[in-house]
Amino acid sequence: MSEARGPAGRADVEAKAKELDAGDQLAAKRAEFVLDDGVYLDGNSLGALPVHVEARVVDVISRQWGSLRIRSWAESGWWTAPERIGDRVAPLIGAAPGQVVVSDSTSVNVFKALVAAVRMIRDEGGAGAAARDEIVVDATTFPTDGYIAESAARLTNCRIVPADPADVPGLLGPRTAVVLLNHADYRAGRLHDLPGLTAAVHAAGALVVWDLCHTAGALPVGLDEHGVDLAVGCTYKYLNGGPGSPAFLYVRRGLQDRFDTPLPGWNSHVEPFGMRPGYEPAADITRGRVGTPDILSLLALDAALDVWEGVSMTAVRAKSLALTDFFLECVEAYVPAGHVESITPVAHAERGSQVALRCPDAEGVMKRLVQQGVVGDFRPPDLLRFGFTPLYLTFADAERAARVLGRTLAEASTGS
Incomplete structure (x- = not known):
């Protein structure tokens, strides 16, 4: 498995994820959705099921x-x-x-x-x-x-x-x-x-x-x-x-x-x-x-x-930006240099609630991510797309997704 690189090591980003989750004003909302033990980052295609809908x-x-x-x-x-x-x-x-x-x-x-x-x-x-x-x-x-x-x-x-x-x-x-x-x-x-x-x-x-x-x-x-x-x-x-x-x-x-x-x-x-x-x-x-x-x-x-009910859209936006910022930070920490390129704007005023990474063999990479429980989606010809839904995603989810992405790309580059 690849080690974390860049300005923050694995211990640093894991600790930061815990700190950010501890201060999350929307954390209680996660319990209102049907989720498994994976990381669901495709809510920009189909949102998760709220538990009471059935x-x-x-x-x-x-x-x-x-x-x-x-x-x-x-x-x-x-x-x-x-x-x-x-x-x-x-x-x-x-x-x-x-x-x-x-x-x-x-x-x-x-x-x-x-x-x-x-x-x-x-x-x-x-x-x-x-x-x-x-x-x-x-x-x-x-x-x-x-x-x-x-x-x-x-x-x-x-x-x-x-x-x-x-x-x-x-x-x-x-x-x-x-x-x-x-x-x-x-x-x-x-x-x-x-x-x-x-x-x-x-x-x-x-x-x-x-x-x-x-x-x-x-x-x-x-x-x-x-x-x-x-x-x-x-x-x-x-x-x-x-x-x-x-x-x-x-x-x-x-x-x-x-x-x-x-x-x-x-x-x-x-x-x-x-x-x-x-x-x-x-x-x-x-x-x-x-x-x-x-x-x-x-x-x-x-x-x-x-x-x-009771949710502030201002709080949703604040968490969305914090999640996408942190995910990009984790990608920098975990993904081998030169393997992906973010095409999502850095400026908050120009960013929605997703991160898109340009990546060779993006379709194959996404299939391998999904097999490991990290669900995003692929857009031709070379984009990995990750949607961040603030109501049910955690900062630990963002860290885990980036870590699995880094490991997947490292394994692909070494043929292991």
Whole structure:
């Protein structure tokens, strides 16, 4: 096994891990999750299961569905669940109640937000409104966002302008209708400047849509504070809602009566049970809905959100930064020189809640890590990606993961 190297030896980082864990304000939260004796660093793909969710889902199936059946739409609150659970997500992303609805997938919500944004900007009237025919899209975005943006552009007779987020202000102009940006790069974990970019988009007279998939539940977002127009995000990563749990859509209150959805389903009708042939949208965030809610997944998410009771997002962010700082310190201590390169920003203001390491044969290395109980993920062509979920990870976890990584790479280099 390789010995620790660099400025801190193994004894030093182990001692530091114990010290940091002893002072962890969120340490008690770990007991609220189902975990094994490994190190789970893939919460940026699928969060761990909160311990109480199983019993709640059993109740939904056996009592609400099994016994109450159709009555549960009213008696169990099924019908209003998308808005009620949206109000539970809202404070985690810096939004007041009545601005978030939980429904559909991230991809569907991106489509709704982009098309509606183009329609709203053109309907504003004024000089040049009709000429706004460009959708600026984060060129580093998760592929689906790009696919959806291309479709939205065809539907609205717009053209796509791909851009690195840092270059967006220089590309904005009188033809810009909407800008789609990721709050954090899913590969490197780079955090983009939500306040500054939002202000730049507004100065150009356009609307902005933020994808919060890799930040919701990991750090303060401040949607209301920074005047964000629209935002989307998944709930199965840092919010721990379960595989395929429904996504959320945020529509700023001042835009809700103008939100012109391209998917006008019966659930967003002002009178859904009136069964009218003509569509008339609801006046509030309800118009972000489309069809019948996915009740089983939705209520599993509702149960999972209980773990956030009493949690400060400021404390979550502080632990996230401390965990990622410490993990990088441990990598420096344990990993043989030249074997990995971190592409995650050093500056806290530019870092999300993950660490990405460039590494030869990254796919094979990750497979060997998983075999040893350290679960991260691989992103082609050469990235090891480790997500740090502050609610259930410890500093001892970070030290152990780096130690196993160092040993694995040392063994690979010697052929042992």
